[in-house]
Amino acid sequence: MILPRLALRNVLRQKRRTVLTILVLVAGYVALALAGGFMAQTFQALSDGAIQGGFGHLQILPKGGLEADEGQSLEHALPNGEVLATQLRKDPAVAEVLPRIQFMGLASNGTRSVAFLGTAVDAEREPRFMSTAERIASGAKYPGGAGSRWISHDPEAREAVLGIGLAKSLGVTIGGSVTLMSTTPDGAMNAIDVEVAGLEDLGLRELNDRSLTVSLDTAGTLLNAGAARSRLSVVLKHPEDAAKESVRLASLTGAEAYPWFELASFYRQVKLLYFAIFGFMGLVLALVVLLATANTLLMSVMERLRELGTLRAVGMQPRSLLVLLQWEGALLGIGGSLAGLVTTLVLRSILNAMHIQMPAPPGTSHGYELNIHLVPLVYLGAFLGLQLVIQVSAFFPGLKAARIRITEALRHV
Amino acid sequence: MLDLQNISRVYELGGERAGVFDISLQVPSGVLAVLAGPSGSGKTTLLQVAGLLDSADSGDVILEGRNVSALPERERCKVRLSRLGFVFQTFNLVPVLSALENVMLPLQLQGEPEAAARARSIHILERVGLGDRLNHRPGQLSGGQQQRTAIARALVTDPILVLADEPTANLDHAHGGPLMALMSELSRERGVTFLAASHDQAVISRADRVFRLSDGRLEAEA
């Protein structure tokens, strides 16, 4: 244990330099840990949004359903989707199945028609898992949204929830009436009148301008759908099994099944973008840390050439000096990460207490409050990442120390 | 015990040749031998070759009948650690370690357990008169005390040969004499061979054996 002890004493010898190095490490740690926490918050919000926005943990689609034009999808539907849903609800891994029909058509207020993208859902089951209540509530804040509510469970009710943009272009408010026109699978035109039960804000302008939600019964009447369903959103008892269960359920049903993260292209794009941005930041950070520690350790090697020469003369192996410098790096790293952890926790509490409003992410219509998550794994990751960089940076000074010529080192003053 | 055979270690600087040339000498066991000679005569160069800190250009170093001059550095480290001890003009203690820890260092490099290393080190520090300075750092010790700590560090592993390069040069007269007296006592007491380089007459007068160097060559023994 002589090497770690020597390393500790050496690190403590040059206090000012050690403190400066540790400050660099603290900055690095804080940046990594806060960025990680922020990313965790963002990914969590995005994945919740995707899952509870309609995908569920996985979706079952008819063969080729991913490529099919969504508006035509009843032609490519699961012909017995509703029956399949009933069967799947008995599957031990499945918590709930939420069938949906996707369709398109024209919505008219009598004088003006606007194209819509409709989704029909199980009016009773959908709100138990999906974030319908939040969307309805957010829609209620818009002009004409007062009294916004979810569509009725009554199979006879003919009601719809409209995207705020669609409601605006139709000039309708809650309680108003709209005529929906669409085509049945056999090509006939059909129309029904629905009452506007609620408005919803989906966070994306393109969706708000087009989207419309009705019950499966309403859509069934309009489209003459029978038991056909475009997709089944499946809620799992163990969400982490989404990929595995997709494979199993696909072969069980003979249809296609995809986990939510393969379907949510927005989630994947943002994730890629963030990884690119923060990955680049991490690279720069790693470089700074690498140079700072390498410099500190190299200076300390150059300053104690005679001491290192003495250690070698006494009989220390060159390899042991390499190890000594690894220990010195390790101690700097541990000190830096510990101080960094404390700083991060303090900064995190302060930042979160400030209730900072973040601007809307690209493509979305509203901002959110900064809430950096406390993710132990991120803190561990920041520590391990820093430590790796430091051990690498300690390698060069260590090599320098191991390669000294004893006679020259001893002559050094 | 130490047998140097035709050792040459030559530095060439701008056409000038310096170093040591074709030196052969034998140091018997248990004596205090001195390499004498003026500054620049090659004493340090020869000590470093004999102490396996440097390699000769030609010639052999025979230690206890074994030719150690061609060993790889790993093995040379082991020989230095277990068979040799070093004392330097500038003391060369590790400044961040206490006197006791400095003396324990070679034992710990040998893998000796902490408690045993501590006991042996305290024992020898007491022998050199530093029993009350165990936990002082080198910076808190006088030159003479530091050099006695260095001697303790050199002797703690029970080496057969201690190489001392100008051990008294950084000490004033009042300390140099007693230090040499101590080395001479220890060599008798422990049967350790000392080979010291010095141009100090007080040191040379203590020697059992004197080798005189001049311009890198050995003069005929007096």
Ligand SMILES: Nc1ncnc2c1ncn2[C@@H]1O[C@H](COP(=O)(O)OP(=O)(O)O)[C@@H](O)[C@H]1O
């Ligand atoms: N690393 C070196 N490079 C060049 N010349 C050296 C080197 N080391 C020693 N010398 C030369 O070798 C000669 C002997 O030096 P040294 O062994 O240090 O003598 P001493 O210890 O007797 O004073 C001197 O002329 C010195 O300049």
Ligand SMILES: [Mg+2]
């Ligand atoms: Mg010299």
